[in-house]
Amino acid sequence: MATEIQADILVIGGGIAGAFAAYKARQSGARVLLVDRSFFGRSGCSALASGVYPAYMPGDNVSDWVKGLGAGPLVNQSLFVKSLPVSYEHLMTMDRWGVRWLKEGKEIVRMGAPGRSFKNGAWMAEGGPQMMMAVRAGVLESGVQVLNRVAVTELLTSGGRVPTEGRVVGAIGFHVRTGEIYAIQAKATIMCTGPYKFPYPWPGSKLGYMPIDLSGDGIAMMLNAGAQLSRLELGGINLNPDHMLCAPGLESLMPSGAKYIDKHGRRFLEDYDPKRMEMTSRALLYFAIAHQKELGNIPSMDLREITPERVELLKKVIPIVIANFEGSGLDVTSEPVPYTYQVAGTAGIFGAGARITEQGETTIPGLYAAGTCSDIAYLPGGHLTFCSVTGHWAGETAAAYAATAPIPPLVAGQLERAVGDLTAPLRRSDGLTYEGVHRRLGELLMDKVGLVLHAERLRSALDQLLEIRRHEVSRLKAIDFHQLAKVWGLMHYTRVLEATLRAYLYRKESRVAFIREDYPIIDNVNWVKMVVVQRQGESLKLWDEPLPESFHLDPVRPTQNLHLVFRHAEIPHAIR
Numbered sequence: 001m002a003t004e005i006q007a008d009i010l011v012i013g014g015g016i017a018g019a020f021a022a023y024k025a026r027q028s029g030a031r032v033l034l035v036d037r038s039f040f041g042r043s044g045c046s047a048l049a050s051g052v053y054p055a056y057m058p059g060d061n062v063s064d065w066v067k068g069l070g071a072g073p074l075v076n077q078s079l080f081v082k083s084l085p086v087s088y089e090h091l092m093t094m095d096r097w098g099v100r101w102l103k104e105g106k107e108i109v110r111m112g113a114p115g116r117s118f119k120n121g122a123w124m125a126e127g128g129p130q131m132m133m134a135v136r137a138g139v140l141e142s143g144v145q146v147l148n149r150v151a152v153t154e155l156l157t158s159g160g161r162v163p164t165e166g167r168v169v170g171a172i173g174f175h176v177r178t179g180e181i182y183a184i185q186a187k188a189t190i191m192c193t194g195p196y197k198f199p200y201p202w203p204g205s206k207l208g209y210m211p212i213d214l215s216g217d218g219i220a221m222m223l224n225a226g227a228q229l230s231r232l233e234l235g236g237i238n239l240n241p242d243h244m245l246c247a248p249g250l251e252s253l254m255p256s257g258a259k260y261i262d263k264h265g266r267r268f269l270e271d272y273d274p275k276r277m278e279m280t281s282r283a284l285l286y287f288a289i290a291h292q293k294e295l296g297n298i299p300s301m302d303l304r305e306i307t308p309e310r311v312e313l314l315k316k317v318i319p320i321v322i323a324n325f326e327g328s329g330l331d332v333t334s335e336p337v338p339y340t341y342q343v344a345g346t347a348g349i350f351g352a353g354a355r356i357t358e359q360g361e362t363t364i365p366g367l368y369a370a371g372t373c374s375d376i377a378y379l380p381g382g383h384l385t386f387c388s389v390t391g392h393w394a395g396e397t398a399a400a401y402a403a404t405a406p407i408p409p410l411v412a413g414q415l416e417r418a419v420g421d422l423t424a425p426l427r428r429s430d431g432l433t434y435e436g437v438h439r440r441l442g443e444l445l446m447d448k449v450g451l452v453l454h455a456e457r458l459r460s461a462l463d464q465l466l467e468i469r470r471h472e473v474s475r476l477k478a479i480d481f482h483q484l485a486k487v488w489g490l491m492h493y494t495r496v497l498e499a500t501l502r503a504y505l506y507r508k509e510s511r512v513a514f515i516r517e518d519y520p521i522i523d524n525v526n527w528v529k530m531v532v533v534q535r536q537g538e539s540l541k542l543w544d545e546p547l548p549e550s551f552h553l554d555p556v557r558p559t560q561n562l563h564l565v566f567r568h569a570e571i572p573h574a575i576r
Helices: 016-027 062-069 077-097 127-141 217-225 282-294 308-317 319-327 384-402 412-427 434-449 455-471 481-506
Strands: 003-012 032-035 052-054 110-113 116-123 145-147 150-157 168-175 181-191 239-241 259-261 300-302 337-341 367-369 521-523 529-536 539-546 560-562
Touching: 003 016, 003 168, 003 384, 016 032, 016 127, 016 181, 016 384, 032 181, 052 077, 052 110, 052 384, 062 077, 062 116, 077 127, 077 384, 127 319, 150 181, 150 217, 150 412, 150 481, 168 412, 168 481, 181 217, 181 384, 181 412, 217 367, 217 481, 217 529, 239 282, 239 319, 259 282, 282 337, 308 319, 367 384, 412 481, 434 455, 434 481, 455 481, 481 529, 481 539
Parallel strands: 003 032, 003 181, 032 145, 181 367
Antiparallel strands: 052 116, 110 116, 150 168, 168 181, 239 337, 259 300, 300 337, 521 560, 529 539
């Protein structure tokens, strides 16, 4: 059957959000169990970070931070300001834990980043891997218990049903090497599983690359349990070095003097943002690279003019990125690095998931969320800072809830059914292989969704997705426990993708990295709203709600402007 474990707080996911959620809950005196599908400290986005933790420091001009990171009308600006001193607290905590920041003397060095000219980003002297292993050590020292290599497949509920009208009481999962099944009872559960992604993309595709194994498991489980989701359509896209499995490295490479050039050596950002050039906004940079890519101009990052000393520093700050460059046979001191873009629906890295309060509560009692599997309470995107801060708040709130809540019993019928569902792919001797279904889903995204969206293509993509899920995903088989984890990831991803495509169709405007060819206006009259998705019965319901006035330090101006992409008339047609 299943090995049963009890905890006051169950934290699912071991990135920086999960780490701080577990740490703060443990500081409150709770018994905390952190479950990681891989190895806590080495898994997910945080360990592959691009070498930078944006952090406020006492004496900073708060208005610089608001203008540089929190100025958008869909940002919870009031909460953003509250998050700033917490980011400093985390910077100092991680410094005590042994994270090696780049320092001058005893002072941590900070630098600017694309779209932010003021000093804000603390550089890691040995990159994301060292940061997260130091964070791991600090969390373990606090007394948090860890269960590694356990893939969680379903949330358990007080009534034994999903979606639930009760509360979340734990989760079920299996060890990806031994196959041992675990049923975990918890007074409170905190989901910190990171963004949805198209899992295991193949090099050369436009499906995004790093990290390769994320699939939106936590978001799918929360959706299945009945939690409301938000910001799915605004979760973002990304760019990356072409054919490489690594982060783009923008926050370290751009301040170092990197330039973007085309195949003729021309700095093509002169056509898009001649004032800021490579320090332009990330959204504009994405579309400029996509446009140049589709024109056949081979957009590339040029590092040939940066100093040898800075190259050596970058090897320490973003070791995974530089190792990917070198592993591909590129000498960055003598040749440019080609970059590419990814299509929509393949990554929610800027926060797209469970709707949460400022304390990390979801809409289901006993269930909390933090980081990029949540809507981040409308903080500005999925920077490490806002992942750790929302983890902090969720950990404190969940611990307060658990302090007065009894350990809830597991419902035998639900547990038996969940175990049967979990192991079903192992019993399908005549089922379909992962590889074929996975490939068809990826090709659907590239062919029908693309980067610039249109209702007609989105409806076609949604219809085809539902057919694939009904007739193929439901018949997936697995030959071992490792493949079982991949099958469950693909099943979860298709659930999140359906909700995301429906949210794409619902929001009738363009905004930042969300581009509707049929609705090219940034509409601050009608769409300063959140789009909410919830499972009700066997179907998904969508609606919108105005953002609270308390979000904004100044009232939003009721403007309607053509999105910057459509100011370059040829772009939408080139990168559909």
